[in-house]
Amino acid sequence: MKLKILLLIGLLPTLAFGQSYKKHTVQKDRLIIQLDEGTMNLIPLSDKAIRVQWDKGMKEEREFVLINKVQAPVFRVSEAGSKLKLATSVITVSFDKRTGVIDYSDNTGKVFLSEKAGSRKLTSNIVEGQSCFVAEQSFDSPSNEYLFGLGQFQDGHYNLRNVTRKLTQVNSQIAIPFLYSSRGYGLLWHQYGLTEFNPADNLVALTKKDTASGAGTVEVTTTSGTQRVSRQQALYTGKITISKDGDYSMMLDMGNMESRHLLVIDGKPYIDQTNQWLPPAASAVVNLKAGEHTVQILCKSANVPKLSWKLVGNETTFRSINARALDYIVFYGKNADDVITAYRNLSGNVPMLPLWAYGFWQCRERYTSGKHLVQTVEEFRRRNLPMDVIVQDWQYWGKHGWGVPQF
Template identity: 60%
Template sequence: MRQICTLIFIFTTVLIQAQTVKGFKQYADKVVITMPEGILSIQPLTDNSVRIRLSANPEVNVPELVLTSKVPSPGFKVSDSPSKLEVKGKKIIVRLDKQSGALSFEDNSGNIFLSEKAGTRILKPGSVRGEPCYIAGQSFESPDDEYIFGLGQFQDGHYNLRGVSRRLTQVNSQISIPFIYSGKGYGLLWHQYGLTDFNPADNFVPLEKQEQPAVKTQAADVTTTAGTQRRAQSQSTYTGKFSVPEDGEYSVFLDLGDMGNRHYVVIDGNACIDQTNMWLPPTAGALVELKAGEHQVQVVCKADNTPKISWKLKDDLTTFRSPHAKLLDYIVFAGSADEVIASYRNLSGNVPMFPLWAYGFWQCRERYTSGSHLVETVKEFRKRNLPLDVIVQDWQYWGNRGWGVPQFDETNYANPEGFIKEIH
């Protein structure tokens, strides 16, 4: 009997020593837990959503630019045991494993739909251009049959984002939204206002610029402060070698350093990224099957781009990482796509509906060049009995007045009141 008691005492002591939870306190709207890496907050927001925050400083203050609605805190219960701490809402349960420190999320039927990968939570000091900040990151387990959608408007052509590397930046033709929805029945908003890497590829390939341009100098339309102008552009070729440790599917990531007009990456003679247009974002990713061993890579881009290539083995994880953060912050939503979006809208504010006239066909192109161009286009639609409700001028209506000046150029847009009245 004495031996049994001794074993129980030893086991309990080891369990306590291994725990990552130093203590917790329950408030009316959240549970705050003291962890070795900082203060962890579990805050139910609605019946099917919960906010997770980890900060090194309990006094950290970040303005609420997304979750602007004042939604009453839902009811929740807290259950504590030696091995776990649970925060139970009406439709979502958050479980903290006290030994690993990882969180998992269940629906009200007890099905785990999302789990943090133990040991992947990141909140460490960093700096950007001399400004102190934190690097925040988290990886979540992703089974091989998961489909992940979202992240905004990209040109890379990917539908299922599982394993794809993306850099979430706002540039012309690219709209980044750090929100995903999973076929496993959950949504996740990575609540960071700055740059975020999705499934970052951290193995970089040394590239060497070749002496001769890959393509002869060509004339192309480029954007200037005076409008579109014809300019000579040349392209350069970079080559490199890299080795991968095993056969498998790899994520390859191209970073040009600035917007470009060509994304072209060739591995072992096969193009894995191939896009050409005037409005390409700085980055693009692809999934490629590679054999273990050495591989040759070639990049063709504008001569003034400074390309980087990196790679990672596709794994069973979904990872977010932000290099300029104040804290780790994300929101998990449980349910169908409709339920998730409804909850998101409830928290961020309902979007007002367009006026009735705006629900018809919008005619839009890169731009129209004059008032008569607009008028004649509308007349042609009417002549062909094609429905048209809105026509978009877009940019460069200002001529030589300066970039973005909200005034029509008299040379090409004489009598604005007259041609707009004629359009109507």
């Protein structure tokens, strides 16, 4: 009986992972690993870049990112115990045939990145009537790691470790699913659909407090002190019950562009932003004690906010809900410049702009007329202030409609 229990415990990593190794073949440009569930491709794109693709028969045929055609680098494949390894002169990627876990090491054998055991997932999904998968992968992230990138956001976060983000393209926000780590690697999550970074899945039930009745105002706490909210805004309240002390990532999603993000927990503001063009979502990492906590959210009365949370840990997760396969690329080099160079060599170099484009750009929300714009230029000249470009922005089109190339 004791022997059976030990055997069962030994099999748990493989059973839980559900992607048992069957066989592998080596081709001139890749290592192909057949699993019980689908096919794994380990593809060296350069000495400093390894691509991982796992599919269940559905593949993404379009390529919008890796537009430069490059020759496969010299690589070697070896086996040692349960480990199947592919190595270039810079990176060694190791696949554990027992657990399915992939890790990455430099040419000295130092591991700089590992997948989290059991976290690789392709779950069947349907989006707008089309069959697809939810692709998800988590990576180990030690407490001393710093993560940078993901594009241009207004949420104020610099180190993105444990931060929850919704990678969407909206006015004033640019999402790029690329990370650079203080451990020396870069990671491109190669998906074209909606992607969540460190998704928070625990939804908070919210109740809307109607501010349009009675006096039409309600008191809320902000970073500027107690304020009264006008009837054009609504206050949502709810409660969170957590079982342990720790850091929690809170994701606030308004659903639409906003001019205010305000999340208050137990009377303390954790998200408080005011801007004419705020993206729909914002997040914060907060430290909470075990027990019940009261939350308040302020937003436009027409919006329906969602608040979700997760207990943070030593992992980084990407999830895409409209994927055909799991697909990511790991880069490694001596420094950040090395990593970005490897990325650009695959994705295409950015051409240099004309010299005048590197000067001062004068831009505002818009100029109300041609006269307004010319007067602004004349005022710069009168004050001897240098200006290379003035941005006309929007509403110049008059009767021609939005955005037409007519003046």
